[in-house]
Amino acid sequence: MDAIPKITDISSIKGISSLLALPLLCVAYILQTGANVSWDGNIWFGVAADLPENIQLNRLILIFVLKSLWVSFFAALAYGIVAYAHSEVNFPFLQVTSVVLIGFALFGIFAAETFPQIKAVNSFWFYSFVVWGVFLQTMREQLDNKNLGHPPF
Secondary structure (H helix, E strand, O other): OOOOOOHHHHHHHHHHHHHHHHHHHHHHHHHHHOOEEEEOOEEEEEOOOOOOHHHHHHHHHHHHHHHHHHHHHHHHHHHHHHHHHHHHOOOOHHHHHHHHHHHHHHHHHHOOOOOHHHHHOOOHHHHHHHHHHHHHHHHHHHHHHHHOOOOOO
């Protein structure tokens, strides 16, 4: 009987996914792209090894904040587009996207030895995709409740 999740456990997972979705995206992006600000292969600002440690730390924090703002802008834009599409289009876009993200996450976590091409993707993305899959399901429920006139909780 302990293997069956309780309703409160599921609710907690959904709440945590809403809290962690964007920070996980920020961390995955910086892990994939590195601790520098660059464009078209040209590094504009980075953490050089020859700098004093406190300057390296300050630059790393600044780069993290800048990259987080960058990826957050696109995430907010995507959220708005997805929310609009969900309310206007009669297609289970959020459910399908959620299943694909979770499926790809499991594929990346368990199939990296079989498909070495996946190793080019930082493994943190795959854990983020699980959270994003749950988050999209939570988002769908909230949007459906909003469209039905129910409070989003």
